[in-house]
Amino acid sequence: MQRLLFGSSIIRHIPPFLLGCHTKRSSTTCNLTQGLNQVSSFLDVGLSLVITLYLCLPNDYQLCFLEHVTVLIGIAVNETPVAGVIHQPFYKLENDGVRKTGRTIWGLQDVGVGGFVPCPPPSSLIITTTRSHSNPTVEKALQAMNASQILRVGGAGYKVLQLLEGKASVYLFASPGCKKWDTCAPEAVLRATGGVLSDVRGRTYRYGAAVPRPNAAGVLAAASPQLHADALQKIPVELKEKLAPET
Ligand SMILES: Nc1ncnc2c1ncn2[C@@H]1O[C@H](COP(=O)(O)O)[C@@H](OP(=O)(O)O)[C@H]1O
Ligand SMILES: [Mg+2]
Structure with a gap:
């Protein structure tokens, strides 16, 4: 995993007006907190430059569409999005058919992407x-x-x-x-x-x-x-x- 330019401590200091977080169920909050902790665990401490940080947690949490759930962290510098994390807390069904494990996708301007294998677009629209x-x-x-x-x-x-x-x-x-x-x-x-x-x-x-x-x-x-x-x-x-x- 590439090191990003900000630390997990930043998550505790996000100005409230930039934080989008809507949950309807306490269990959702718990699961999303776990997801966020997974995301933050790989962020290296050492804030360099953060102009704007957008954090989005899903409010349309539905048990039938768990894989659609993403935790998003976006960083814009000079009003241009330059770094992003897309965390899927419930990406993959485990062998027991019950537990779901997550994955974390990231992208950084001039560096590239990670956490997934990019594929070309489909042949039809x-x-x-x-x-x-x-x-x-x-x-x-x-x-x-x-x-x-x-x-x-x-x-x-x-x-x-x-x-x-x-x-x-x-x-x-x-x-x-x-x-x-x-x-x-x-x-x-x-x-x-x-x-x-x-x-x-x-x-x-x-x-x-x-x-x-x-x-x-x-x-x-x-x-x-x-x-x-x-x-x-x-x-x-x-x-x-x-x-x-x-x-
Ligand atoms: N009519 C609407 N009212 C409120 N939020 C909306 C909306 N349309 C889109 N959004 C926001 O845009 C996101 C993507 O929308 P969609 O999936 O419908 O394309 C939604 O994600 P969440 O529903 O995960 O919060 C929601 O945050
Ligand atoms: Mg939303």
């Missing part, structure tokens, strides 16, 4: 999108893609993992709803592999304490600039105008 936050605009954008398959899964971290592991070509969510803490870490890991994450007009999001937390103009991400450009030109102009009016 497979879109990954929201499982629980759809609406007519989201569906209209999906229809315009003319995809061979649409995967509906939970969480921005899990959807970006599907891009990184060759399960999907494009992540499209033509709606407000995602926040900076949902996309900072996934975008950093995606960028470290040459991928792109933007709004539905193709504009990159800025990350920092002074920027708005909602990603109001949706999410379009792909494993390569070419796949991203192809998807971008398929999104109907009226949807782009509606979600991301030109200023």
Whole structure:
């Protein structure tokens, strides 16, 4: 594991306004704390430079979709996401069929990625999108893609993992709803592999304490600039105008 530039102690000192943490069940909190401890255990003490740190814990915790759960830590420097950790606390079912073990994926600008084996995108267009936050605009954008398959899964971290592991070509969510803490870490890991994450007009999001937390103009991400450009030109102009009016 590469050493990252910040220590586990930083987690105790995150300014509350940057912390996104929503849980509905005490058992969830317990499991997520374990996951977070696993993440923090490999972080080397010695804070060098942290401009903005986004931490996201899932609020849509459902027993049926444990592998969708991710704990996200994203670091942005000068409003650009440069480092990300995507921890899946319940990645793999053990031989006993009950216990789940986790894995930790990371990406660092100019260094690379680890914790998983990157795979090329599928040969046909497979879109990954929201499982629980759809609406007519989201569906209209999906229809315009003319995809061979649409995967509906939970969480921005899990959807970006599907891009990184060759399960999907494009992540499209033509709606407000995602926040900076949902996309900072996934975008950093995606960028470290040459991928792109933007709004539905193709504009990159800025990350920092002074920027708005909602990603109001949706999410379009792909494993390569070419796949991203192809998807971008398929999104109907009226949807782009509606979600991301030109200023
Ligand atoms: N309509 C909405 N209301 C609140 N949060 C939303 C939302 N749409 C998206 N999000 C946020 O964006 C994340 C990814 O959304 P989705 O999986 O639906 O694509 C969600 O992760 P969580 O549900 O894990 O908190 C949630 O934090
Ligand atoms: Mg959330």
